[in-house]
Amino acid sequence: MLDSIPARPATVLVVDDDADIRDLIIGQLHQENYRLLAAASLADLRRTLKEEAVDLIVLDLNLPDGDGLMLCRELRAEGTEVQIIMVTARGSAIDRVLGLELGADDYLTKPFEPRELLVRIRNLLRRGRNEPAARPAAARFTRFGPWRLDLQQRRLVAPDDSLVMLSSAEFRLLSRFIEEPNVVLSRETLVPERRATAAFDRSIDLQVSRLRQKLATVPGGDELILTVRGEGYVLASAVEQL
Structure with a gap:
């Protein structure tokens, strides 16, 4: 009897131009057995998406070469189904709703409790893997x-x-x-x-x-x-x- 093939670990891409914040998030996620990638700009993010199969992006909105909100809208317009959690210092309800309307799956305001980010990532990845296949x-x-x-x-x-x-x-x-x-x-x-x-x-x-x-x-x-x-x-x- 052939052994069952274990599910591949989810790939999480952390996008933030602040190296300390990137390292903090990645350090917290190591315990979850995810495959972790990092990017410091929108250009890095796009290059990574062309080269890697990414399941979830932790996306900072304020990046040196553009706005994460617009990048999110572009990805959805292209049909990209990757899960996206926006992380930003902007805390108004309008910013939150705008982010969700442009295609984000969740929205977290800095400063945040690392355990809250872990829970939200787990929930989104679980939902993505449990969603039924597309209808015929x-x-x-x-x-x-x-x-x-x-x-x-x-x-x-x-x-x-x-x-x-x-x-x-x-x-x-x-x-x-x-x-x-x-x-x-x-x-x-x-x-x-x-x-x-x-x-x-x-x-x-x-x-x-x-x-x-x-x-x-x-x-x-x-x-x-x-x-x-x-x-x-x-x-x-x-x-x-x-």
Whole structure:
């Protein structure tokens, strides 16, 4: 009998122009048995992504050759599915929501507790490895209310076939609603990787609000996602696979 092949260790790329911070993060991650890479700039990051299969990026926003926010948006536009945790000294809710809308999977403000970063990395990598394989072409679209969701291109299709683009965070959020329509979902259920802080994380509410705004651009779309006070949110619609 052949021995089973063990899963390869996850590859984590730490991007920060401060060598002390890079070394601190890498030192904390060594105990997790990850394969660790480092970069000091956006140019280093792009070069590494061309040469290596990276599972998760710990990305500082303020880099000497550009803004990590714009780099995140570019990676998502290119179809890169690598998990991204943004780490920054910017602590406002607007910056957090902007980072998540541009495709980050999580957002951590400096200074942070190293153990919190470890937990968030574990949760994201676990989620990424546990996500089901992409649906077959026969189930490319899901219909709910007046909208269709293109599961391959990750965009909304209106009744007149016009397109509305979704950020990575919006697509994940809407996909979670579609998995359990007409069921009240708590913040912890909607964003499980931030379960520890979801109860008081207002950025989740802002993400839902922005998704609602996009759905409300066609008649009948303004009442699809409802708030259940004290419990969470619900997609009030039947869902049909096309």
